[in-house]
Amino acid sequence: MTDDSESRGGYIQRDRSRHPPAYVSAYKTSVTRSPQKALLSFPTTLSEETGPVFGDSLIGPRDNDLLHNHASDDESAIGPRILVYGQVRDQSGRGLPNTLVEVWQANAGGRYRHQKETYLAPLDPNFGGCGRCLTDARGYYEFRSVMPGPYPWPNGVNDWRPSHIHFSLFGQSFAQRLITQMYFEGDPLIWKCPIVNTIPGRAAIEDLIAALDLNATIPMDTLAYRFDITLRGRRQTWFENRPEGL
């Protein structure tokens, strides 16, 4: 970390003990994907500590409604209807506004709309499987969808992915970029998944499990799950006993 970066409030180093290692033999494709040489660490510079910042003009009115954003008029995707919401915050607990949240997922049968998809579950003509939104002034996001189905994948003899939603977040700069997956409270497949089990420790895995939130359900319509996401925080001078702005 250079002096310049310190004075701009550069970002806190990632805690790599909570992230999966690049190579885990039980996750077959990590063998060829993982780096062959030791990683080098660079201090962040202005380009990683600012931008890109996304504005409202990017977002369409149905972009966070996966029930309808690929559906014909008066139709909707098939499957148990869910609402997923939560707060995006930094390590200081500060909500991050205007942060682009992108999601993609399989349909209720566990099938993706993708050329290379081979699973036999049928496509839903009214479900595309992706959406996006910006966080509001307090860092909250929300989208509606259907519960994604579990699906088998070619890894071990009989491996299944638990129901999950893929997330991509840009944060307020590239230094906060996060790509992860969200799981659903109570799913027994979570603990049997070779990808989940690359994550070191139960506490880190539980951070990726959304909690059923009956208070946020839409009665006679939709179950709700809450998934809060923490991105890296800035190194900053504390104001007396708390970070500025909190």
Ligand SMILES: [Fe+2]
């Ligand atoms: Fe997936």
